[in-house]
Amino acid sequence: MKFFIDTANLEEIKEAYDLGILDGVTTNPSLMAKEGISGHENVLAHYRAICDIVDDNVSAEVIATDYEGMIQEGEELAALSPKIVVKIPMIKEGLKAIKYFAAKGIRTNCTLIFSAGQALLAAKAGAAFVSPFVGRLDDIGTDGTGLIAEIVEIYGNYGFETEILAASIRSSKHILECATIGADVITSPLKPITSLLNHPLTDKGLAQFLADHKKANGK
Ligand code: E4P
Numbered sequence: 001m002k003f004f005i006d007t008a009n010l011e012e013i014k015e016a017y018d019l020g021i022l023d024g025v026t027t028n029p030s031l032m033a034k035e036g037i038s039g040h041e042n043v044l045a046h047y048r049a050i051c052d053i054v055d056d057n058v059s060a061e062v063i064a065t066d067y068e069g070m071i072q073e074g075e076e077l078a079a080l081s082p083k084i085v086v087k088i089p090m091i092k093e094g095l096k097a098i099k100y101f102a103a104k105g106i107r108t109n110c111t112l113i114f115s116a117g118q119a120l121l122a123a124k125a126g127a128a129f130v131s132p133f134v135g136r137l138d139d140i141g142t143d144g145t146g147l148i149a150e151i152v153e154i155y156g157n158y159g160f161e162t163e164i165l166a167a168s169i170r171s172s173k174h175i176l177e178c179a180t181i182g183a184d185v186i187t188s189p190l191k192p193i194t195s196l197l198n199h200p201l202t203d204k205g206l207a208q209f210l211a212d213h214k215k216a217n218g219k
Pocket of ligand 1: 006026027028111131133135136167168169187
């Protein structure tokens, strides 16, 4: 299972990378805006900076929603680094763009997936990743991880190679549910990832080990 971090914040990306568990990064226009990154050249420079930190799998999203625009932007993004995965929205023109990039050997991440039908179409078009949004489905009272299970089953039926990238992760519970179901990748903010580290019995056990060592060594 791969772990991506869902942020454009360079410090958080470095922190996750230094943990030794990071396989990639996902960004989106909202996350870039949150970091105050604006203007074409600054956006490209920021993607380069992210690529300098991690080993692979940096999702960079196109802004255009027409086919020609997505191709032009996607090619420019892909030329930044072989680590770039072009993130394309799940719309009709997006599907065509995914097909185009797949034929050129450029990896895509089809984003804003909210149904199994959308995930099926993205896989058929040749997306390297699909991003079903777990948290946003939960937010409207539907079953986010249920969608992950549905896509795992459908892709398994036909041997699609598209990786299921569970996105919009809000908690460590989401991460574990996705792992149990068999998502290929989760993308999450840093906190749900670091929360997986914690257990009170670990803290208690370590304190006891250190106290016993101190006693035995006369300190
Ligand atoms: C996916 O790649 C998106 O960037 C992200 O996971 C959306 O998460 P949110 O619903 O917390 O904004």
